[in-house]
Amino acid sequence: MKSGVLASFERLYPRRALLGIGIVYAFLVVVVPVLNLAVPAGSALHVSDYTVALAGKILCYAMVALAMDLIWGYTGILSLGHGLFFALGGYAMGMYLMRSIGTEGVYGSTLPDFMVFLDWKELPWYWRGSDRFLQALLLVVLAPGLVALVFGFFAFRSRIRGVYFSIITQALTFAFMLLFFRNATGFGGNNGFTDFKRILGFPLASPRTKVALYVLSATALLSALLLCRHLVVSKLGKVLTAIRDEESRLRFCGYDPFGYKLFAWTLSAVICGIAGALYVPQVGIINPGEMSPANSIEIAIWVAVGGRGSLIGPVLGAALVNCAKSWLTVAFPDLWLYLLGLVFILVTRFVPRGIAGAMAAGAEP
Amino acid sequence: MRLDTAQGPVLYLDGVTVSFDGFKALSGLSLIIEPGELRCIIGPNGAGKTTLMDVVTGKTRPDSGEVYFGEANDLTRMSETEIAEAGIGRKFQKPTVFRNHTVLENLELALKADKDVFSTLRAALTAGQRRRIEETLDLIGLREQAGRRADLLSHGQKQWLEIGILLVQEPKLLLLDEPVAGMTDEETGRTGELFQSLAGRHSLVVVEHDMHFVESIARTITVLHEGKVLAEGTMDKVREDPRVVEVYLGR
Secondary structure (H helix, E strand, O other): OHHHHHHHHHOOOOHHHHHHHHHHHHHHHHHHHHHHHOOOOOOOOOOOHHHHHHHHHHHHHHHHHHHHHHHHHHOOOOOOOHHHHHHHHHHHHHHHHHHHOOOOOOOOOOOOHHHHHOOOOOOOHHHOOOOOHHHHHHHHHHHHHHHHHHHHHHHHHOOOOHHHHHHHHHHHHHHHHHHHHOHHHOOOHHHOEEOOOEEOOEEOOOHHHHHHHHHHHHHHHHHHHHHHHHHHHOHHHHHHHHHHHHHHHHHHOOOOHHHHHHHHHHHHHHHHHHHHHHHHHHHOEEOHHHHOHHHHHHHHHHHHHHOOOOOHHHHHHHHHHHHHHHHHHHHOOOOHHHHHHHHHHHHHHHOOOHHHHHHHHHHOO | OOOOOOOOOOEEEEEEEEEEOOEEEEEEEEEEEOOOOEEEEEOOOOOOHHHHHHHHOOOOOOOEEEEEEOOOEEHHHOOHHHHHHHOEEEEOOOOOOOOOOEHHHHHHHHOOOOOOHHHHHHOOOOHHHHHHHHHHHHHOOOHHHOOOEHHHOOHHHHHHHHHHHHHOOOOOEEEEEOOOOOOOHHHHHHHHHHHHHHEOOEEEEEEOOOHHHHHHHOOEEEEEEOOEEEEEEOHHHHHHOHHHHHHHHOO
16 A cells, blocks of 8 residues: 555656655754754754744745746746735635634724724624634635636636736736725725734744644645646646647647636636635735735746746745845845846846756756 | 548538638638548649638638538537547648657647546546557657657658647548648658558648649649639649649749
8 A cells, every 4th residue: 555655656756856855845844843842042953933934934935836837837828916816815814813813902892903993893794704714714715716717717718828818917916906905895905914813722923833834834835746746747737738838739639728727727826825825824914915916926936937847946946036035135125126137037048947947957968 | 442431522612711801812612522532732822722721620710601521510610629529630831749748748648538627637548549659650650759859859750740649639631731841852752651541541631832742642633723723633634724834833
């Protein structure tokens, strides 16, 4: 039985690569938590809470990059609106976290603070049941999934492609941002949700809860990686790359690309939503800024830097760019966006296949 | 030469007219292709050869006229995907293969199979399909290259791979748009032999500029001019037709 499981993993990656992935995962979920929780703060080996929080955040971003690679790198559809799906998953989790505050808010009401502030007397209908965790989980998948499904249905049915599709996705996330900015929409307006206290009864401020969320993020990322890898090595994955490379030929082979695009697109959105849901309790805030067009463009940059169509590449790209970001936005806050733009131009010009592509080229004789 | 089960023509076009902004790419074109036939279509640029292919594969809808595949399939009402599924394969002018897939994967993608998302996700090659791919590899002479990325093939090999992609779909009718363009003489010769061997099992319609090639393979030739059939018959008959000499051969 065990060998059967191993064999099915070896179909995904060669043994050495599996070992590498396993070691990185073990390091992230065993070594880092131990160094954080068990090693005293004064020790040189201690990993700070700040580092764990940053790593957790980056793991969520990496998951988004993975989802982006599935739709852009493999299927050839550049989305400049993936930040929307990330934010929707985040808001779905945020609703639950807001309700979990209970009466500990500033106004001591059972209603979330922003509703009291707006002088609302009761929860709007779409907040019904939002205090139930299972419902929140369902919503994390359904909200981005349904938005993607409906949008994708019309866009792909009309055979909207290339740069036109990218521009429309950019407009989509912008439109949602404006919608969520409104107080009347019922999601906290421009302040969004914050001041979370606990998740499933565990205090969010406690280092143990933080580590648990971080470990969960690493596990979700690993699962998403293996799932995406399973898809891209299957015949379905070959169809996706065929859509990217030669869509009309594929049509003449008797495939209707519509269903394939819709599947990859919706799945990609759902993965983003799950990443968003893991992100929000770790950073403690979600607001419409996550839906800003610039955020979605940044996602595309992670993937371009890491290397499209390699899955591992975009994960590395997201990690690298965000590590650089967390350092540079402190060191040179005014320059960050210029540097990011410069990196994008340089990568596109000199390493079009990204880090992963450059590494693969280096490995070939 | 006939397919044993088929009755009547494989392809039937009658009075087909297509216009783009007033320009008539096809004007009242009529054409009949019999089962197992190898037909060559020639004509000067703008004669409507590519439009004809587009109409048959559903890419362009005719303004008027009838287009039937066999007796039952009204091609003017079917989508491109449905037409491909019904058994019409098309080779483009420029070789279009899936360049980042291996030769084997190219053929695997094209195989006759359930082509919806969830069947494809679970798909694994059956013994029959594997055999079918191997037969096709032999037929197109790419067995040695089976594991190579299509990108790395020579121009002629790409053209054969594209023909292979069509063949594994087991089409009744093959439309081939300038299949020997850019091939060496030797490759052209081998392609001619391949077509000869396919005729009978499939119906072939070849659009070609290379007159030597046409002469070497064709039994019946159709000459198009300004969206209409100008002449039809054997090479010798067509060559002697004064109208053909005037618009095409005599230039």
